[in-house]
Amino acid sequence: MTRLWLSALQLSELFVSSLVHLLYGFYIFSTAVAGDLSQALNECFKPNLSTGMREEEPKGNTSVDGLPPIVLVHGIFGFGKGRLGGLSYFAGAEKKDERVLVPDLGSLTSVYDRARELFYYLKGGRVDYGEEHSKACGHSQFGRIYEQGHYPEWDEDHPIHFVGHSAGAQVVRVLQQMLADKAFKGYENTSENWVLSITSLSGAFNGTTRTYLDGMQIEDGRSMKSVCLLQLLRLGVIIYDWFDISWLKSYYNFGFDHFNMSWKKMGVWGLLDCLLGNAGPFASGDWILPDLTIQGSTRLNCRLNTFPNTFYFSYATKRTTKIMGVTVPSSILGIHPLLFIRVLQMSQWRHPPDVPPPYKGYRDEDWQDNDGAINTISMTHPRLPIEHPSHFVVDDSECQPLQPGIWYYKIVEGDHILFIVNRERAGVQFDLIYDSIFERCRKHVLRKTPMVPNQPHP
Numbered sequence: 001m002t003r004l005w006l007s008a009l010q011l012s013e014l015f016v017s018s019l020v021h022l023l024y025g026f027y028i029f030s031t032a033v034a035g036d037l038s039q040a041l042n043e044c045f046k047p048n049l050s051t052g053m054r055e056e057e058p059k060g061n062t063s064v065d066g067l068p069p070i071v072l073v074h075g076i077f078g079f080g081k082g083r084l085g086g087l088s089y090f091a092g093a094e095k096k097d098e099r100v101l102v103p104d105l106g107s108l109t110s111v112y113d114r115a116r117e118l119f120y121y122l123k124g125g126r127v128d129y130g131e132e133h134s135k136a137c138g139h140s141q142f143g144r145i146y147e148q149g150h151y152p153e154w155d156e157d158h159p160i161h162f163v164g165h166s167a168g169a170q171v172v173r174v175l176q177q178m179l180a181d182k183a184f185k186g187y188e189n190t191s192e193n194w195v196l197s198i199t200s201l202s203g204a205f206n207g208t209t210r211t212y213l214d215g216m217q218i219e220d221g222r223s224m225k226s227v228c229l230l231q232l233l234r235l236g237v238i239i240y241d242w243f244d245i246s247w248l249k250s251y252y253n254f255g256f257d258h259f260n261m262s263w264k265k266m267g268v269w270g271l272l273d274c275l276l277g278n279a280g281p282f283a284s285g286d287w288i289l290p291d292l293t294i295q296g297s298t299r300l301n302c303r304l305n306t307f308p309n310t311f312y313f314s315y316a317t318k319r320t321t322k323i324m325g326v327t328v329p330s331s332i333l334g335i336h337p338l339l340f341i342r343v344l345q346m347s348q349w350r351h352p353p354d355v356p357p358p359y360k361g362y363r364d365e366d367w368q369d370n371d372g373a374i375n376t377i378s379m380t381h382p383r384l385p386i387e388h389p390s391h392f393v394v395d396d397s398e399c400q401p402l403q404p405g406i407w408y409y410k411i412v413e414g415d416h417i418l419f420i421v422n423r424e425r426a427g428v429q430f431d432l433i434y435d436s437i438f439e440r441c442r443k444h445v446l447r448k449t450p451m452v453p454n455q456p457h458p
Helices: 002-025 032-051 109-121 131-137 165-178 210-214 229-243 246-251 265-277 288-292 292-300 337-348 428-443
Strands: 068-072 125-128 140-147 160-165 196-203 312-318 320-323 326-329 390-391 407-413
Touching: 068 109, 068 165, 109 140, 109 165, 160 165, 165 288, 165 292, 196 428, 210 265, 210 337, 229 265, 265 320, 292 337, 312 428, 320 337, 326 407
Parallel strands: 068 160, 160 196, 196 312, 312 407, 390 407
Antiparallel strands: 125 140, 320 326
């Protein structure tokens, strides 16, 4: 009987992992991440099958000697602690420090929705997406309930370090702006100074041309082409959420529960409505892809500030080089074969001449360097619609002591998934990057005197 139960469990996990791999393959990670994910899942499932248990998110306060938490925020198609059988999105980097949190946010939900979810994950309570936003986007105002926040004491005197990968970096910026704008009902004392530092790993600050390759319309950056990879993704996600199989959703969730796409709530006709594009997140545009176009990122950035009391760091990845003036992939063996194709496609992409450029001064050559998912120019620091203060770093010693209100950025040779999921691919670079991030947070990023909200930087 036990053997039969284990066989059923193995089959179910194989089914889910295969489904997730398929959906992953439609966008950012491409099939490249499927190999990494499969390898990591195989290692992860071994203890699960022997014990029948999975790691769960810790409850309550994780206070360690008064250290401010370091919060790792995943990107598109990502997942937090406890998903995918306990697999680590950040490939175990969270074990490098005593006080690290890895929230599980919507993997395909909009940057706005994810920022709201992140706030309540930390403070506790029921996720409130806001009445006006919820009505405009056609989903419930309230979402998941956190009986106890993972850092309920969070305030200006107990600020947080954030590390965001890919779209996760933009999520943190939106959250900080919401804190500055006092956008959370019942929390009138929030300020931008609740955030001590933001570190970006391959952050999607200014959008990516890959969205157009995969099916977003270049004309508006909001809608999808009729036939494209993203349409397949859309159909797969809608069907996945409609079936609403509890053990599947607990294993991996795209984050659209607040859209009520379950068969229990919308029935067959509701499913048809979603599939036809008349309802749901893909109809309203309240999902992640519109936020990752150049136009969508520019719209977001219009409302986002770089604040004078917060420390900012960015690691921009690149897997291209120039040969006789032509941008090409910089390596064959150093890039996953299928991600290699995306690096090549992005380096050769050209903006259609018959479509107005996304911003004044746009040049194709500026957007050719990339990591297979995001253009390198987009990852260094916020540039659109206005360029924020920045400093290119070659050696860490040159920016000591650190100054807040400036985006320090480095260019790292690597593809978009080098520092996540599969630690083996990054090799020694994995430890060098994460050790430097955690050391900086613990030793060099210090707010020596209490700051007054909106106090100008000297």
